[in-house]
Amino acid sequence: MKTNPWTLSVLLLLAGPLGADPDWYEEYPDWADPDWHVEYPDSFCVVEGSTATIPCSFTHPAGRRVERVVWCTNDEFCQRLVFNVYDSSSVRADRRFQYLGDRVGNCTLKIIKMVKRDTAMYRFLFQANVDKYTGPKGVIVKVTDGEDVKVRSSVTDHVVKEGGQVTLTCTSACSFHQLDVHWYRNGHALSDTGPALHLSGLTNNNTGNYTCSLDSSGQKTSAPWSLLVLVDEGRFVWHLTVSVVLKVLWAVFLLLLAGLVFAKRSAPGPEHEIVYSEVVG
Numbered sequence: 001m002k003t004n005p006w007t008l009s010v011l012l013l014l015a016g017p018l019g020a021d022p023d024w025y026e027e028y029p030d031w032a033d034p035d036w037h038v039e040y041p042d043s044f045c046v047v048e049g050s051t052a053t054i055p056c057s058f059t060h061p062a063g064r065r066v067e068r069v070v071w072c073t074n075d076e077f078c079q080r081l082v083f084n085v086y087d088s089s090s091v092r093a094d095r096r097f098q099y100l101g102d103r104v105g106n107c108t109l110k111i112i113k114m115v116k117r118d119t120a121m122y123r124f125l126f127q128a129n130v131d132k133y134t135g136p137k138g139v140i141v142k143v144t145d146g147e148d149v150k151v152r153s154s155v156t157d158h159v160v161k162e163g164g165q166v167t168l169t170c171t172s173a174c175s176f177h178q179l180d181v182h183w184y185r186n187g188h189a190l191s192d193t194g195p196a197l198h199l200s201g202l203t204n205n206n207t208g209n210y211t212c213s214l215d216s217s218g219q220k221t222s223a224p225w226s227l228l229v230l231v232d233e234g235r236f237v238w239h240l241t242v243s244v245v246l247k248v249l250w251a252v253f254l255l256l257l258a259g260l261v262f263a264k265r266s267a268p269g270p271e272h273e274i275v276y277s278e279v280v281g
């Protein structure tokens with residue numbers, strides 16, 4: 001049968017976007033094939049400005065050599081060269097995306113100082129000889145404002161005894177690595193930095209409302225956590241008792257001493273006694 005060239009081109013056009021190109025599929029092993037695998041977390045979220053590490057590992061049938069590794073976003077097969085965040089065969093690279101993995105089985109990706117627009121579905125692709133593999137699932141990475149920052153405490157009660165200790169931790173529903181954590185008491189910045197604030201040997205000066213912040217501008221700040229340091233009443237009463245007893249003892253001693261001196265001075269001598277007895281007798 002003789003095919004009209006016009007009909008043929010129409011058929012090809014239809015086959016292009018709608019049908020599957022058999023050659024193209026051959027390059028991608030079946031996702032159900034257990035010899036091919038990419039493993040990473042399903043999803044995670046980080047606070048804007050954080051440095052995130054996506055743990056990743058991959059396996060392929062023995063005897064193959066991995067020639068190319070790619071990380072891409074929002075692309076099921078990592079085909080679009082333009083949007084790849086990392087491609088071992090391309091010199092163009094955003095320095096914020098660092099491939100920490102290798103070509104053997106580790107595909108860990110590090111993303112420095114994440115920004116909101118980094119929110120995406122990330123996928124890893126590796127090419128071993130002619131085959132390319134991405135795996136059926138990617139990892140969803142969400143970059144948040146950090147509006148859920150909270151102060152958590154090592155003690156359940158907000159009232160702590162004098163001399164006691166408490167550790168406050170700055171937390172968020174999303175992870176925040178390599179972010180500066182700032183601490184405040186009643187709105188005044190403390191010199192302490194880091195996700196944990198350890199307060200020991202508590203005195204009344206530690207009483208106040210504590211907040212933590214994930215940036216110096218004061219955004220991403222937690223709600224206040226109030227701490228009340230109680231003066232230890234037991235110890236206070238004991239001190240009071242001891243000092244009162246000592247004072248009483250001292251007063252009694254002084255009185256006795258005074259009494260003794262007075263008695264010595266005013267005590268009648270033996271001659272008087274004799275005189276007195278003579279008068280009486």
Ligand SMILES: *[C@@H]1O[C@H](CO)[C@@H](O)[C@H](O)[C@H]1NC(C)=O
Nearest residue numbers: 055056057100101106107108
């Ligand atoms: C993969 O490489 C990263 C970065 O070097 C490392 O921290 C991680 O432990 C490695 N993972 C495995 C499973 O070896």
Ligand SMILES: *[C@@H]1O[C@H](CO)[C@@H](O)[C@H](O)[C@H]1NC(C)=O
Nearest residue numbers: 186187207208209224225226
């Ligand atoms: C701490 O917060 C509480 C309630 O939020 C408030 O009543 C109190 O005055 C605050 N204390 C200081 C020292 O700001």
